[in-house]
Amino acid sequence: MAVAEKSSDGKSAAAAARSDADRWVPTVIAEELHIVYRVNGGPRGKGSATAALSRMVRRGGEKGVRKVHAVRGVTFTAYRGEAIGLIGSNGSGKSTLLKAVAGLIPAERGKVYTDGQPSLLGVNAALMNDLTGERNVILGGLAMGMSREQIRERYQGIVDFSGINEKGDFITLPMRTYSSGMAARLRFSIAAAKDHDVLMIDEALATGDKKFQKRSEARIRELRKEAGTVFLVSHNNKSIRDTCDRVLWLEHGELRLDGPTDEVLKEYEKFTGK
Numbered sequence: 001m002a003v004a005e006k007s008s009d010g011k012s013a014a015a016a017a018r019s020d021a022d023r024w025v026p027t028v029i030a031e032e033l034h035i036v037y038r039v040n041g042g043p044r045g046k047g048s049a050t051a052a053l054s055r056m057v058r059r060g061g062e063k064g065v066r067k068v069h070a071v072r073g074v075t076f077t078a079y080r081g082e083a084i085g086l087i088g089s090n091g092s093g094k095s096t097l098l099k100a101v102a103g104l105i106p107a108e109r110g111k112v113y114t115d116g117q118p119s120l121l122g123v124n125a126a127l128m129n130d131l132t133g134e135r136n137v138i139l140g141g142l143a144m145g146m147s148r149e150q151i152r153e154r155y156q157g158i159v160d161f162s163g164i165n166e167k168g169d170f171i172t173l174p175m176r177t178y179s180s181g182m183a184a185r186l187r188f189s190i191a192a193a194k195d196h197d198v199l200m201i202d203e204a205l206a207t208g209d210k211k212f213q214k215r216s217e218a219r220i221r222e223l224r225k226e227a228g229t230v231f232l233v234s235h236n237n238k239s240i241r242d243t244c245d246r247v248l249w250l251e252h253g254e255l256r257l258d259g260p261t262d263e264v265l266k267e268y269e270k271f272t273g274k
């Protein structure tokens, strides 16, 4: 990771120190973090309801429980104003790491500290399929802690940003009538309407079309300026390159590299052969 440069003359050193102080405010600290999932059920013929019941009543702790060690000893510090990409093969632990930072999964060992409220925006974030887009904007806004007044002020901006109404009045139709891309765009637009302390985006950009991807990348850059920290999980190296200045590369749950986007992507592309 880049280290702040020091200035030699007194005045600019003071200014530099002040801007460095603003810049290097930690927002997320992970220390030797380990995440382990526990899955009930052994390998063969143990999937029946009777077997599950007998496992529940059986004494003797974790017998029959399989463990998946998804994150292995990850350590990093994220700072205010950074946009950090998370890359790695399928199953390398990216989503798990984000969930742990969001406080949705407990650490097996190690620690995660966050400053402010982390918000995790996944393409699977729950909106209500039977309700209209309009109602979901309101409910989603309330769920993120916005007031009714703030939602009213930002409503049109959210709808315009999502582009849902570009081809007709879709916002007044139930979400179940939306394509998966439209639904993902609406989720992103709702989440991006708020200034987040720590915003974590899981593959959201990959689902929209090119035009929407450009808009959301621009919004991520804005969110960074507004002093938040943005994490972006993506398999799209171009999105990562356009949006992030730092990248964490995970493989088998371990942090392989942490550094400037270009350097890490170069190594990753060698690894994947692309």
Ligand SMILES: Nc1ncnc2c1ncn2[C@@H]1O[C@H](COP(=O)(O)OP(=O)(O)OP(=O)(O)O)[C@@H](O)[C@H]1O
Residues within 6 Å of the ligand: 037, 038, 039, 068, 069, 070, 088, 089, 090, 091, 092, 093, 094, 095, 096, 097
């Ligand atoms: N709920 C769960 N229960 C058990 N194991 C899980 C669960 N979720 C993920 N895993 C396992 O944890 C490991 C890491 O998964 P994770 O979803 O974090 O990877 P990822 O890097 O985000 O993958 P992808 O790029 O495919 O989205 C995988 O081995 C996966 O099988």
